[in-house]
Amino acid sequence: MxxxxxxxxxxxxxxxxxxxxxxxxxxxxxxxxxxxxxxxxxxxxxxxxxxxxxxxxxxxxxxxxxxxxxxxxxxxxxxxxxxxxxxxxxxxxxxxxxxxxxxxxxxxxxxxxxxxxxxxxxxxxxxxxxxxxxxxxxxxxxxxxxxxxxxxxxxxxxxFRKAQPQIFNDDYEFDLFKADVIQEGKDVTIAASGIMLGESLRAGEILRQKGINAEIINVHTIKPIDSDTILKSVAKTGCIVTAENHNIIGGLRSAIAEVICEKCQVPLRSVGVEDIFGEVGTLEELKIRFGLTAENIAAKALEAVEAKK
Amino acid sequence: MVMDKASFEEKSKEIRRLTIECIGNLGVGHIGGCLSIVDVLTVLYYSQMNVDPANPKMEGRDRLIISKGHAGPALYATLASKGFFPKDELYTLNRLGTNLPSHCDMNKTPGVDMTTGALGQGFSCAVGIAIGSKIKKDGAYIYTIIGDGESQEGQIWEAAMLAAHKKLDNLIAFTDYNKLQIDGPIDEVNSLSDLPAKWESFGWHVQRIDGHDHFAIYEAIEKAKKTEGKPSMIILDTIKGKGVSFIEAVGAGNHNMPITKEQLEAALQELR
Structure with missing residues (x-):
């Protein structure tokens, strides 16, 4: 639907x-x-x-x-x-x-x-x-x-207006102010919003094949950000990648950087629109054009893991 | 209920005195555009509006949205004169922590129906309130005052179009047409051209009157109330700074001007 x-x-x-x-x-x-x-x-x-x-x-x-x-x-x-x-x-x-x-x-x-x-x-x-x-x-x-x-x-x-792949079952308990830990992991946190959650789940698969165990969080509410869930996750994984369909300035990356800079400084990498304007194209074409892909998220995750050392 | 000429005039003088004291105690403020709307405020609060100072949030009350939000002090003076809050509070204008900020704030001041100050927005809010009153069928009248300079905002005309489209005959708007704005005479900055024709072409019932003639204001409101299927615009020809000669003489500069203790005394003297 x-x-x-x-x-x-x-x-x-x-x-x-x-x-x-x-x-x-x-x-x-x-x-x-x-x-x-x-x-x-x-x-x-x-x-x-x-x-x-x-x-x-x-x-x-x-x-x-x-x-x-x-x-x-x-x-x-x-x-x-x-x-x-x-x-x-x-x-x-x-x-x-x-x-x-x-x-x-x-x-x-x-x-x-x-x-x-x-x-x-x-x-x-x-x-x-x-x-x-x-x-x-x-x-x-x-x-x-x-x-x-x-x-x-x-x-x-x-x-997002059109159909989206189903992530949650009907028994999902929603809390407007609580981020969802979609998949638990120990090596890197991937915090994603909107259409980038699907890409992040695919990135999780790519990383698994490389022996990296990613924790994937759906940050559905970007303000107020659920800093508890983010901090708890990065305390465990030691690094984080943000993934958003938005400029990397001002959105999810910024919100998460504000949280971790003050409370728990860990390597941060980000996937998002890199401070440029949009252009015409299909969604799939534009994902590639702007690097909003699972492959890019996985690459950034590997960078973040590397940066922990 | 309509009051006699002397009572209207005495009440307006009192509100002008309170307005000047309110601003003069601080020493600076939006004097010109406050004094120009005192007569319409007097007629509204003393002969037209269904409001209760003891119950400022009364359901179904008539409402006034001062879209030219910088005229807050004139509204505060009127509300204090009606007993919405003690007159002493007028001396707190623009002091840190006050309930009386320079621009109207519905969350701070008893009797203020909408937060305004970003020009153009209050008028749209008034349209929204008038739509709400129509949905609730509570029979309230929604009054709003816009500035002439404010009428340069595009949002005013977006709202004007919608109000006519929605046939909001419970909405009675006033333009404080004092012909001056901060940067100078309106006609030199960006002329409103034929203002009544503009409103008529937007589908409004339009009247143009002397904005300092209480009976004319009262009658215009009565006519507006009898107008069905159209919102009403009452264009008030006014004088910015009305009532105090040295303030009137300042012209466009009286939009936001300093006032010394001596000037305050002189103004109060003139308003006796």
Missing amino acids: EMRAVFASELDRMMESDERIVVIDSDLSKANGTLFLRNKYPERAFDVGVAEQNMASVAAGLASYGFIPFITSFCPFATRRICDQIAISIAYAKQNVKIVGTDPGISAELNGGTHMSMEDIGVVRSIPSMVIFEPVDAVQLKKSMPKIVEYDGPVYLRL
Whole structure:
């Protein structure tokens, strides 16, 4: 099932019983799967047109009136385009707005550089009180939605729209603020978010063949980062590789570097977009173009292990 | 309930005095754009808005969003005069730890309905609140005041378009059209051209009145309330710094100006 379908059907399910939930689109309801909600909830699901700044502040107004608005767009327009509205109307004013950006990083594919958010996590992460969550599969997304509603404060949901390989089973216990140790290991920690978790699992296989036992952690919430899980892991493995579909500046690598530099200094290597803009291509082509591959993660892991000596 | 002319004028004088004292105690502040909106604040809080100083978060109350958030001190003076908090608190303006920051903060000040100051955003928030009130069908009126300089923000027009599209006839907006902004006269910086025509073309019910005439403001609000299917814009022709001659004379420079103890006394004297 596509992630956007899970997202929209969960909204639908929750809107039935929770009249506080409002969904506001900015001319991307077809892309984001939320269009049908308007038929069922004509007052609480609506479009503001191509006007993301207005959308963010309108949502803040609704939140001040007791509603829980979800606003949707593509990642770059849901973050860097409306950075000030997120900072002031939403975060500074303490308004409970959920910001949903789809097509993170290179997953904007054929829309290319203008639509590729390589900096969205960095932009949002530096705004006080923001929670940043990036689910890896449909199960995690589904389990996260009630938790996001329950959490009283602004959340940025960085959402891959299309189908994702299943990582979690239905009995998975989700905690919005707790990273998932997907695979235990002792030689190197691989901390991955979003589409890079799948690549990291493949990297784990490559490393296993070379006799390296990797611990793989899904950091679904990049802010606040689960420093306990990270520190516990690096205390055991002695080195870490970060893997993210984002600029290596400002995102997961930065968040983890901040944790380990202060608390447990170990070799850090990183896989991510190396401070360049995006370009058009298919997801698989772009993964290779930007080095967001299992092979690259494995190579960096070997470097990190070597650096321990 | 409408008040008589003398009562309106006396109340506005009191609010102007409190505003000047609030800013003058500190010695600097956004005096011009505060004094220009005192008359509309007087009419709103003393003859129109359904609010309760004892219960500032009352459900279904009318709301006011000062989108030109730098006019906070004028709102604080009005709220203090209404009894939302003690008048003494006005002397804490912009002191570290105060509940009265230069720009409006709903999380700090009783009676403030929205955090504003990043221009353009408060107006969108007001549109969101008006949509919320429509969903809840609580019958509230949502008032908002935008600046004329603020009207150069693109977000104002994004919100204007949506408010008309959503037929928000519970939204009554004012433009404080004092024709001055920080860098000089609006017409020299970036003219708003035919402002009433702009709002009309966006699908709003538009009135243009003397922003210092209490009865005209009261009547315009009454007309706005009777307008169905459209949001209302009431353009207030105002004078930046209204009520204190030496402040008016400063012109664009009174946006944010220092005020000495002697000037404060002179201003209070003029406002007796």
